[in-house]
Structures are given as structure tokens and as C-alpha cells.
Amino acid sequence: MGKKKESLEEMKGEALRRQDNLAADIDELLDRINPVNAIQRWKNEATDSAKSFFVADSGAVKPAPVAGLIGGALGLLAITAGAIVLVTRTPKDGDYYDRDYRQK
Known part of the structure; x- marks a missing residue:
């Protein structure tokens, strides 16, 4: 009529399995909240994300x-160089420059 009664050995085995599962869950939780492990995990995720952006699944570089x-990078370099030229060629403190940038 219903469930078969378990033997004492079966109940003991089930209790030990549950205890092992609980211990594994606690170990995993402690591992996840450990700051050193969290930083390493975030670093790995960032690295994987960057790699997946530039590298295809086949290992070839995405052009x-x-x-x-x-x-x-080249655009930033050009803007920086243009700004440097503008700053160095602009008259300062009321100085006047002729067209050839010679001081009069």
C-alpha cells in the first residue's frame, strides 16, 4: 500500500549524499563570494568578451x-596632431604673425 519502507542503510546513504551535496553547495558559495576569486572570474569574463569581439569561433581574426x-586610433592621432599644430601656430599674448608666421 504505498511506499516501500527503506532500510536503515539506504536512509544512511541518502543522508550522506545530501550532506555531501550541501557541503559542495557551501564550498561553491564560499568560492563565489571570495574577493580574490571574484576578481579572477571578472578578469576571465572580460578577457573572454574581448577575445570573442575580435576573434571568431574558428580562431580567425574578425577584420x-x-x-x-x-x-x-588613427583618427585620434590625427585629431591630436591637428590640435597640437593649432596650439603651437596660434598667436599668443598679442603677438602678430604675418602669413609666413614670422614675428613682425
Whole structure:
């Protein structure tokens, strides 16, 4: 009529399995909240995310993101160089420069 009664050995085995599962869950929880492990996990996730942006699953480099990154770096370099030229060629403190940038 219903469930079969378990033997004492079966109940003891079940209790030990549950105890092991609980211990494993506690160990995993402690591992997750440990700051050193959390930092390492975040570092690995960031690295994997960056790799997946630039590298395909086959291991080949994706050309579009790499070209965009190089183009952005070159654009930043051009803007910086232009700003430097503007700042160094602009008259300062009321000085007047002729067209050849010689001081009069």
C-alpha cells in the first residue's frame, strides 16, 4: 500500500549524499563570494568578451572590429596632431604673425 519502507542503510546513504551535496553547495558559495576569486572570474569574463569581439569561433581574426579599432586610433592621432599644430601656430599674448608666421 504505498511506499516501500527503506532500510536503515539506504536512509544512511541518502543522508550522506545530501550532506555531501550541501557541503559542495557551501564550498561553491564560499568560492563565489571570495574577493580574490571574484576578481579572477571578472578578469576571465572580460578577457573572454574581448577575445570573442575580435576573434571568431574558428580562431580567425574578425577584420571589421580590428579595422574599426585601427581607424579609430588613427583618427585620434590625427585629431591630436591637428590640435597640437593649432596650439603651437596660434598667436599668443598679442603677438602678430604675418602669413609666413614670422614675428613682425
